[in-house]
Amino acid sequence: MLKFVKGYMxxxxxxxxxPMISLxxxxxxxxxxFWWVFTASKSYIKxxxxxxLEEDNQQNLEL
Structure with missing residues (x-):
């Protein structure tokens, strides 16, 4: 099978x-x-x- 794939490639x-395009x-x-993680505002991340947690609290209040 590997010989077939190698020959086909x-x-x-x-x-x-x-492979260079993929890399x-x-x-x-x-x-x-990486750039977005370090430039995102702390308030947005918080x-x-x-x-x-907000969704879980809302579901508990409805019960």
Whole structure:
């Protein structure tokens, strides 16, 4: 099976560019995510982190 896949991949023109594109997309995504984490306002993070607790409290009040 591996020989078939290797032979098939070698027959594709420019197949070496696909791993490089995947690595670039991966790097750009996590770089932007890292940047967002450090530039997000603390008040927004606090507000979002308390959302699950607010929903739970509202459900308990309705019971």
């Amino acid at each position: 070698e027959s594709i023109d420019g197949v070496a560019t696909y 670039l997309i991966f790097f750009v995504f996590f770089t932007l995510l 507000e979002v982190s308390e959302l699950p």
